Amino acid sequence: MNTSEAKERLLLYRGPIDDADPQFEEALEHARRDPDLAEWMREQSRSYGTIRSKLREIEPPRDLAEKIIRERPIPFRRGWTQIIRKRPTSFRPSWTQMLQLAAAIVILAGITAVWLNFSQRGRHQLVQGQEIVVKRPPVQGQEIVVKGEVLDMTCYIAHNLSGPQHAECAKNCIRKGLPVGIKGEDGKTYLLVGKTQPVNAELADYAAKTVTIRGKETMRDGFAQLQVEEIRKF
């Protein structure tokens, strides 16, 4: 075996873990006689140790072990298992869940609109022969400026997900048309709407980023909305 062949072999050598592996024996023997090769091997070994320690710096979320243990299936005595929960709940918000939630938001908004319509009609009815009109709070509010993080409302409401770690998912969700919002620096959250059409396309790239939005604040049954006039990247 020459130095080049030994090097080829030792490329895979990790140190003590591979000492018992016979495929390295001859190459290691060669390295004992060749100081340059020995030095090359030491450097390889140091690189291996450093890369290994870098990879082992990755830490799982704190609650992962507890969640696995909590959601495990319970075994029967004979070794069969009884699933007490259908499947472990996913850490990743699924599209089905998000679409269901988005659909729920749309349906609720629709029901609210219909209810308001009927409610207003009812209040126009005659009471003791006289028409009484009950004024509702103004639908069009005043112009305000909100600085805060652009949110994908579906993940935010369903899974409390926001921030840079969730940026990519938020971007995709917003781009696909799921509700978009902004969480102001004061903690107040607004659903962002356009004048005539959705503003998702304009806001998708700002997902999880801080922007300043000028628009008209409207409230519907306590639900804050902001009709976007202008978006400024902060």
Place this chain on the structure above:
Amino acid sequence: MSADQEFEKLVKLYYQDLYRFGFSLTRSEADACDLTQQTFYIWANKGHQLKDLGKVKGWLFTTLHREFLQMSRRQERFTDEPISEVAENLPHASADVVNRIDAQTMLGVLGQIDEDYRAPLVLYYSQDLSYKEIADVLEIPLGTVQSRIARAKIHLFQLLTQTNHRSHQST
């Protein structure tokens, strides 16, 4: 020890290593968590079928890798490639160079390596598994494992060297 206690012990013993493997493959915390949890879920259902308890670690890693493949719907291609043609071009990536790179950058660099090569490389670096065990985990031939690790290692060193040059130039 009750079955519950055994399960908990097993989770605590291996969940970190499995998570790291999953995270290195997917580069997503949520996906890595799902893969880890799914692996233990399958263990809870089918683990009793494993007769040799000394192979639990390999079984868990194999299961996680299978789930990952299923997740990414990738087709495996088994090809043995001679190491020698690439070994001569091994770039120099000293421990000092590697030391200057943080764990996140390292993951980013690993992410640039093809999935077929990344899995054996991550097991090579992060787990104390023999080449035979890595081959068993990934369910590919031993020769393929070794050639893939060698190629992936060379590619990794090239990427690390480039990353180091770039960060050096920007400072």
